[in-house]
Amino acid sequence: MATVKETTVVLEELAGPAVDVAYDVSGRRMATCAATPSGSTVIQVHEAGPGPDAWTQVAAWETDLSVTGLAWAHPEYGRVLAGATTSGSVLVWGQVPELQPGAAASVSDEGPGGGYYQPLADLLCGTGPCRSLCFAPRQAGLVLAALMEDGHVWVHEAEDVLAPRVWSLHSKVKAGPSGVCQGLSWRPFSAGVPPMLCAGAGPQALVWQYVLALNSWQVVARLDSGNGQDVASVHWAPPLGRAVELLAVGAGRDMLIFSLSGDTAALQVEQLAALEHDAPVWKVEWDLWGNQVAAATEARQVAVYRPNLVGSWVRQVLVAGQEVEDQEEDDGEEGGSD
Template structure:
């Protein structure tokens, strides 16, 4: 069928944008990372793409100042909507407390020099307590296991006890890449990760039954 322009969103100067997974509690939702480091979350309550409303403004969402360089929503299997926002200082996980309609910054993910260039959130079809996230930077791709980040969104920052705070496992630095990946994508099971490089190379990584990640393929000549 014909393609037509449904809406123009001009609240800020946009740098990146990402749709939320289908069927989440927000319905049809879109996150827009701005050049001033903020993130705008829009929802279309009627389900129609032309009926967008500003649901939230996350000021200073990108760590380290500067624009939001990368965005990824929590997978559809996550218990509540959440976002990874990559910037010059790494990446920050933001999660929505649905009861209070408030977004909270719940975890900070470090990366190599130059900041985060791409981020990804894996599907959690096995309903593990930890979520698997990936952050790319100049020295390679790091995979994090983050436990309790989404649950922590239900608490005010002043109410989070030490036992309630999200737990970050030590990141796994996958095989170093010659340049920072410009895109990351987990497969539908969250067991494989593809990293696209500006040179046209794609690195493929997989996790085994012991939770160990390793690269197993390189595709080249894709420019």
């Protein structure tokens, strides 16, 4: 008989409802962004302790811009965090090397640097909102891609990875029509394989390959959602010696799993699964080995899938979020019973 254990960890220090949450590659450092009534955004960084619920806030700062998405760079480049804004820019913050994390920082007394993090760059990418952003694999350097509301992908590169205050525009790609593009993912690094990006472009996801000889990005595969719904999220599984590449795409209520094979200049696409959910899929993500894939929905549920021995994708875990009101009622009932 299976045993189910429910654990709920509440971060009391959050400045408000989290708009986005981002974990670094270790899974033990987490950043959140929360909107304030005045229209600004509070960014908070938590680090995990020895226990499953021992999360401690180590930094917090406030920005006047509305931040809707976060992404961590690889720790090889220090603690560098990027934020997508609704005003057409991407903000970059980093740890101040000479300062050490002490007690939990507060927004009111740490100033604009927010504890031991400080603003490093403000990358202007247009006038509309940034819909998705992600850092390239560490082997490519400190490179950041941002998908904007107008359908363009801006790729910026830090000129000095040890002090990433100055960034240059590496390239700019028109991924799709304005207003329908969302979801962005780099292909994990493999020796001998050129850089590749997958971007949502309405009811399809496009795979782009950087051709060094042409100094430009070329479309090498198209992944159709098949349900007429716009793509909301994409994520590329680590290759790890597989004969085929795996890509997860969230579109409408479905999480679609595709395989890519053949020459990288003209990839062969095959849909392996279409996993339906009770609510629209908001985000999809693979684990570090590409063996399991998770889908988060707007119903505050996360479903985790993995293939069985015959290749069918089977749900292994379903995590349901708890309403704040429900939690408060439970606490009140426990207090009354004592």
